[in-house]
Amino acid sequence: MSALQCPVCRGDFREVLKEGILIDVCTQCRGVWLDRGELEKLLSLAAGGTVAPPAPQPAPYVPPQQPQYQQPPQPYPQQPYHQQRPPQMDKYGRPVEYDKYGRKIEYDKYGHRKKKKGFDMLDIFDFD
Numbered sequence: 001m002s003a004l005q006c007p008v009c010r011g012d013f014r015e016v017l018k019e020g021i022l023i024d025v026c027t028q029c030r031g032v033w034l035d036r037g038e039l040e041k042l043l044s045l046a047a048g049g050t051v052a053p054p055a056p057q058p059a060p061y062v063p064p065q066q067p068q069y070q071q072p073p074q075p076y077p078q079q080p081y082h083q084q085r086p087p088q089m090d091k092y093g094r095p096v097e098y099d100k101y102g103r104k105i106e107y108d109k110y111g112h113r114k115k116k117k118g119f120d121m122l123d124i125f126d127f128d
Contacts, residue, residue, distance in 0.1 A: 006031055019045050 004013045004024065011028030021041050024033040034042075087095040090107070097105040106114040 006033075018042075 006013060006026040006029060008031055009029045011026045013024040014027050016023050016025050021038050090096050092109060099105055108114055
């Protein structure tokens with residue numbers, strides 16, 4: 001008697017030797033259970049052949065090795081992502097400045113800051 005139980009009726013299995021093949025047979029429901037490769041062996045015997053040699057076992061699983069990362073050689077020295085640009089110059093040779101809103105600050109030829117042209121409400125109405 002083997003320690004295995006039938007999945008259908010929970011009866012015990014009995015191992016029977018048929019043509020050199022061990023077959024598990026249930027003692028209660030007479031169900032036949034085959035292990036891996038036993039059906040192919042029985043089919044080859046039924047076809048008039050002999051018992052085929054056992055199939056080769058698959059190779060054991062070997063986990064792949066992690067490749068070691070190697071940084072490729074740099075042909076040029078690595079440049080910083082943002083390169084410093086030379087400052088822009090206005091027509092008088094002074095650096096261009098910007099206010100906090102990104103608008104260009106303009107200066108006159110004497111270095112005085114130009115006033116922004118404003119909006120006058122009276123320009124809308126024509127008072128002559």
